[in-house]
Each structure stands twice: as structure tokens, then as C-alpha cells.
Amino acid sequence: MHEFGIAQSILEAVRTEAAKHPGARAVKVGVRIGPMAGVDRESLSFCFQAAAEMDGDAGLALELEEGASDELDLKYIELEEP
Amino acid sequence: MTRVPLEQKVLSENDRAAAELREQFRASGTLCLNIIGSPGCGKTALLEKTLAAMDPYARVAVLTGDIQTDADAQRLGRYGFPARQITTGGACHLDARMIVRSLSGWLTGDVDLLFIENVGNLVCPTSYDLGEHAKIVVLSAAEGEEKPLKYPGIFYKSELMVLSKVDLLPYVPFDRELAIRNARATNPAIEVVEVSATTGQGIDGWLQWIARRRSAAGLRVS
Ligand SMILES: Nc1nc2c(ncn2[C@@H]2O[C@H](COP(=O)(O)OP(=O)(O)OP(=O)(O)O)[C@@H](O)[C@H]2O)c(=O)[nH]1
Numbered sequence: 001m002h003e004f005g006i007a008q009s010i011l012e013a014v015r016t017e018a019a020k021h022p023g024a025r026a027v028k029v030g031v032r033i034g035p036m037a038g039v040d041r042e043s044l045s046f047c048f049q050a051a052a053e054m055d056g057d058a059g060l061a062l063e064l065e066e067g068a069s070d071e072l073d074l075k076y077i078e079l080e081e082p
Numbered sequence: 083m084t085r086v087p088l089e090q091k092v093l094s095e096n097d098r099a100a101a102e103l104r105e106q107f108r109a110s111g112t113l114c115l116n117i118i119g120s121p122g123c124g125k126t127a128l129l130e131k132t133l134a135a136m137d138p139y140a141r142v143a144v145l146t147g148d149i150q151t152d153a154d155a156q157r158l159g160r161y162g163f164p165a166r167q168i169t170t171g172g173a174c175h176l177d178a179r180m181i182v183r184s185l186s187g188w189l190t191g192d193v194d195l196l197f198i199e200n201v202g203n204l205v206c207p208t209s210y211d212l213g214e215h216a217k218i219v220v221l222s223a224a225e226g227e228e229k230p231l232k233y234p235g236i237f238y239k240s241e242l243m244v245l246s247k248v249d250l251l252p253y254v255p256f257d258r259e260l261a262i263r264n265a266r267a268t269n270p271a272i273e274v275v276e277v278s279a280t281t282g283q284g285i286d287g288w289l290q291w292i293a294r295r296r297s298a299a300g301l302r303v304s
Pocket residue numbers: 119120121122123124125126127128148154201202203246247248249250277278279280281
């Protein structure tokens with residue numbers, strides 16, 4: 001079960017990116033996963049929710065897109081600006 | 083609401099550490115092989131046979147990952163080459179930062195060959211680049227020939243499939259040709275060697291593969 005670690009990596013990247021936009025709050029992150037990436041989407045969604053709640057980011061949504069081969073990429077984050 | 087496009091790997095932190103390792107291996111002329119397979123498929127047994135077959139002056143080292151215990155490093159440490167355990171304490175795979183930490187201050191000189199035995203698991207290690215030259219998947223004759231179809235990721239990413247425990251072929255219903263076909267359905271370029279750590283069958287072919295891989299990487303063949 002490495003999906004929890006992957007969820008934490010996504011959260012880390014979101015935090016880094018959000019910090020570049022002072023005052024903004026990240027509400028969604030898009031991730032693309034290929035069939036050969038060795039990542040279970042359902043388990044990743046579950047772990048992501050748990051990890052986000054633990055970090056006090058419960059309002060952050062994860063959107064998974066179907067990617068090619070072993071792709072495991074961050075595609076976008078959505079920010080709510082004040 | 084603004085959408086900020088990102089173009090980066092989810093595991094970019096790991097990939098940074100892996101790039102550091104790759105540079106380190108390049109500078110020291112080290113061929114690094116990342117050996118992956120399910121628990122008990124025979125990774126340590128294969129490495130034991132490999133170390134036993136090496137010239138005692140060969141510059142070889144082994145890192146071995148397990149969730150708990152240093153049993154594998156103890157087994158691998160009996161052959162006169164440096165062997166070090168990484169206990170992950172729960173993680174089902176090795177990541178590049180663990181390798182960076184384990185290598186720092188460990189070996190006294192450069193090595194020509196570094197084996198990394200990953201944590202027994204056919205899924206999780208797939209996603210983590212350790213700066214290796216090649217991932218190698220070990221599939222044992224007792225595991226079932228459909229495994230490459232059930233766990234395609236690791237077969238897709240591996241350059242070589244080691245079909246292990248072939249001494250068991252007479253006793254288990256395992257169609258080795260079907261296993262190879264299944265692996266190639268996922269990765270047409272995957273190479274195959276068949277070995278038995280018990281009888282020593284195929285170990286020569288495995289050592290030759292390593293030597294070829296060294297020269298393909300532009301490294302001196304020792
Ligand atoms: N018959 C036969 N048994 C083998 C062979 N290689 C390993 N075994 C047996 O398979 C079992 C597991 O071998 P290990 O080498 O510990 O397997 P491993 O992949 O390192 O296991 P983990 O590190 O726990 O994932 C042991 O009981 C070995 O004796 C082989 O070539 N033939």
C-alpha cells in the first residue's frame with residue numbers, strides 16, 4: 001500500500017504550489033495516472049481523503065484522469081482566491 | 083476560482099533524489115540493479131548464488147530492503163562483500179531517499195556493481211526510481227504464469243525477468259512459455275533468464291546478462 005505515500009506527495013506539491021499564491025486556498029488537484037503506474041485509483045482516493053483530513057485540508061478534492069502508460073503526473077490545482 | 087496548470091511528476095521529490103543517485107553512480111562507474119519481486123520469490127537466494135560466484139576481489143555491494151528484520155543482510159553478508167539492510171518499518175517499497183541515506187558514509191571505496199533487493203512486493207516498488215540502471219523483476223515458477231497480466235506495471239518497467247526456482251518446474255503446473263508470453267504481452271522488449279538458486283542452473287546466463295548490461299551502460303566490464 002504505497003498509495004498513502006503518494007497521497008502525501010500530492011499534498012506536499014499542492015502546498016508548495018499554493019504557497020506561491022498568498023491568500024489563496026487550494027480546492028482541487030488534478031492527477032493523471034496511467035495503467036502501468038502501479039497505482040490503484042480507488043485506494044489513492046481513499047488515502048488522499050484521509051491524508052488531507054489529517055493535515056486539516058479536508059476541503060481539498062482529488063480528481064483523477066486516465067493517463068498513458070506509466071504516467072503519474074500532477075496536472076493542475078484549482079485555487080479559490082479571496 | 084483559478085486553475086493553475088502544473089507539469090510535474092507526483093513523485094518529483096523522489097525523482098530529485100534518484101537523479102542525485104544516478105549522478106553518483108555515473109561518477110563512480112557503478113552499475114546499479116533494482117531487483118523486485120513478490121515475497122519469497124527468491125531474490126535473496128539469487129543474490130547469494132550471485133555473490134558466491136563472484137571473483138573475491140570484485141567490487142560488489144548489496145543493499146536489501148525489508149519491512150522488518152536484518153535477516154537478508156545477514157544471509158548476504160556471508161560472501162565477503164558489503165551487505166547492508168534497510169528496514170523500512172512499514173513501507174512496502176524502497177524510495178530514493180532511503181538509498182541516499184544508506185549509501186552515505188557506508189562504502190569505503192567505489193563499487194562496480196550495486197544490487198538493491200527491494201521489499202518483497204510486485205506493486206509498490208514499481209513507482210519509485212532509485213537511480214538504477216535497470217529494474218529486474220523476479221518471478222518464481224511456483225507463482226503462476228498469469229502474474230505478468232495481473233501486475234503489469236512492474237513487468238512493463240523491467241528490462242529483465244528472472245524466472246526463478248526453475249528446479250521446481252517438474253513438480254508444479256507452470257507453463258513457462260505462457261509466463262514469458264504474458265510478460266511480453268505487457269513489455270515486448272523484456273529479456274528473460276531462467277535460474278535456480280538451488281541447483282545453480284542458469285546463474286551463468288544471469289551473470290552474462292549483467293556483464294552485457296555493464297557494457298551497454300558504457301561501463302568497464304570487469
Ligand atoms: N526450490 C527452490 N527454492 C528456492 C529457490 N530460491 C529460493 N528458494 C526458496 O524460497 C524461499 C524464499 O527465498 P528468498 O531468497 O528468501 O526469497 P526473497 O524473494 O528474498 O524473499 P523476501 O526478501 O522475503 O521477499 C526460501 O525458502 C528459499 O530456500 C530456488 O531456486 N529453488
